[in-house]
Amino acid sequence: MDGILQVESLTKRYGGLVAVNDVSFNLMEREILSVIGPNGAGKSTLFKLISSFVRPTSGKVVFQGGRISGRAPHLVARQGVVRTFQEATIFKGMTVRDNVIVAHHLRSHASLFGFFLGTRSARADEASFARSADEILDFLGLGDLRDELAGALPQGHLRALGIAIGLATDPKVLLLDEPFAGMNQDETMRAVDMVRGVRDRGITVMLVEHDMAAVMRISDRIVVLNFGVKIAEGTPDEIQHDEKVIEAYLGVEDESIGT
Amino acid sequence: MSVVARLAAFLALVVALLVGVPKAIALTGRVDLYYTLTLTSLLSIASAGVWITFYIGRINIGQAAYALTGAYVSAILVSAYGVSFWLTVPIAGLVCAAASVLIGLPILRLRGVYFAMVTLVSTEVARLLALALPITEGAKGMVNLPLPGPLDIAGVTVIPDFAHLANLRLGFYLLSVVLMLVTFTILYRLVHSRVGSLFLSLQQNEELASSVGINIAYLRIIAYAVSSFFGGISGAIFAAISQSVYPSSFTVADSVNFMLNCFLGGLGYVVGPLVGTFVLRFGWDLLFQAEQYQLLIYSIVLIGLMLVLPNGLVSLVGIRRRKAAR
Numbered sequence: 001m002d003g004i005l006q007v008e009s010l011t012k013r014y015g016g017l018v019a020v021n022d023v024s025f026n027l028m029e030r031e032i033l034s035v036i037g038p039n040g041a042g043k044s045t046l047f048k049l050i051s052s053f054v055r056p057t058s059g060k061v062v063f064q065g066g067r068i069s070g071r072a073p074h075l076v077a078r079q080g081v082v083r084t085f086q087e088a089t090i091f092k093g094m095t096v097r098d099n100v101i102v103a104h105h106l107r108s109h110a111s112l113f114g115f116f117l118g119t120r121s122a123r124a125d126e127a128s129f130a131r132s133a134d135e136i137l138d139f140l141g142l143g144d145l146r147d148e149l150a151g152a153l154p155q156g157h158l159r160a161l162g163i164a165i166g167l168a169t170d171p172k173v174l175l176l177d178e179p180f181a182g183m184n185q186d187e188t189m190r191a192v193d194m195v196r197g198v199r200d201r202g203i204t205v206m207l208v209e210h211d212m213a214a215v216m217r218i219s220d221r222i223v224v225l226n227f228g229v230k231i232a233e234g235t236p237d238e239i240q241h242d243e244k245v246i247e248a249y250l251g252v253e254d255e256s257i258g259t
Numbered sequence: 260m261s262v263v264a265r266l267a268a269f270l271a272l273v274v275a276l277l278v279g280v281p282k283a284i285a286l287t288g289r290v291d292l293y294y295t296l297t298l299t300s301l302l303s304i305a306s307a308g309v310w311i312t313f314y315i316g317r318i319n320i321g322q323a324a325y326a327l328t329g330a331y332v333s334a335i336l337v338s339a340y341g342v343s344f345w346l347t348v349p350i351a352g353l354v355c356a357a358a359s360v361l362i363g364l365p366i367l368r369l370r371g372v373y374f375a376m377v378t379l380v381s382t383e384v385a386r387l388l389a390l391a392l393p394i395t396e397g398a399k400g401m402v403n404l405p406l407p408g409p410l411d412i413a414g415v416t417v418i419p420d421f422a423h424l425a426n427l428r429l430g431f432y433l434l435s436v437v438l439m440l441v442t443f444t445i446l447y448r449l450v451h452s453r454v455g456s457l458f459l460s461l462q463q464n465e466e467l468a469s470s471v472g473i474n475i476a477y478l479r480i481i482a483y484a485v486s487s488f489f490g491g492i493s494g495a496i497f498a499a500i501s502q503s504v505y506p507s508s509f510t511v512a513d514s515v516n517f518m519l520n521c522f523l524g525g526l527g528y529v530v531g532p533l534v535g536t537f538v539l540r541f542g543w544d545l546l547f548q549a550e551q552y553q554l555l556i557y558s559i560v561l562i563g564l565m566l567v568l569p570n571g572l573v574s575l576v577g578i579r580r581r582k583a584a585r
Contacts, residue, residue, distance in 0.1 A: 085470070
């Protein structure tokens, strides 16, 4: 059991508060792994640690044999570990298509100066980015909206655009921050299919999520955090019958563990 | 506008500026306009630089620092080292770009009003440096700078010696206007290439840009360096025209004006700083008739324009076109 990405004894302290405490787990290639936990369990911090937007106090994150924690986010993205954001973090003032085109940055062969001059390789890059952007938009059902201003999209489509931006980087691991938050049943269903589709493109998916029903439906494996500590790890079936997990959620939102 | 229409409009502008304006001035005898137009063209080059920093989402109130630096670099090289003026222009630009890299590394992390404040202070720092350094000759400034000599490339005289020009004003006018046209062509290309999209992505959301692998620190530096390069070359030419440079040649007020030019013209349009500079400059001159009320009227009009046209004067064209499309 080696996997594509290892989280090793990861700890993050904010002053006296230990947001993430000695958490370890492996992410296997082409799986969908969800991290769940009650509010304040340290999910978001863990997410930022893995995408290297936050530096760990101790421990490390290893991707394909190389340490990625503590490096600049754009370098981590360059290696193939790319995050999306909670809510609607997009380039609001650009069209949907331009959002995805600009996110192809990691695939460029031409230099900045080459793009300025419009060299042959820059033009080849631009053409291939546009083609790839259209493919991704069609794949996520945004094809008809490609010329809309991104800031004018409705909520559900914004989430899809966030994923499209992530896909444009050609990631090996895509980290999704609460991809189903604020969605109704129908939208969640569609989003679940979308995330499965992403995995079927050969991309390993790790997500942090509140929506239990969706998590149970979509995940190959689940990691449960409580007060910054990993209290369980296993298949959805195992998690649903785990004593510690039930305890952690008891009295707070026990019904929401789902089916 | 189609590509052909754009090109035609651009060529018409080039002909109007290089042939039409000198003809009109010769006919009317308003030779004083040469100086105003020359100065305005130079100011629009510096404003174009400020516009680029706006384009990556930074408010830059420090362009006068680079204009002043560029002016001194050129003046010192010409007078103390006998370097050809034509060589000192790109050198002044490059020195400013290099300085902006050093200054930008720490301060470009700042956003919003914090970045703006630091740039504002940098103008004052540049003035104080010019006062203090021995090489800039302090408060008395550098005067009696020689006029630009001839520019020879491979034995061919491309630009004649300015000291022997029959019409010196025309010479400086053509120099500034050509440089302005080149600057805005570069700016247009920059913004409409992928580099422009990358700059825009910084303006919109730096965190997201960084998450898709864009090196935001590097791009910010590039944008700021290009911005300062434009400031430097405009300053260098200013020094040659006035044949002098003082610590007060470019002050905080100039920095603010460069920024206002961009605001008024429009931050979303490449020609914004060009239009803004010309309208502000000529607006100010026209209000000369109002004597002591000049500044008052000017300020009120500015505030009014910003309220009515938050996207700048150039947005008027866009609005009309959108209405026509309906």
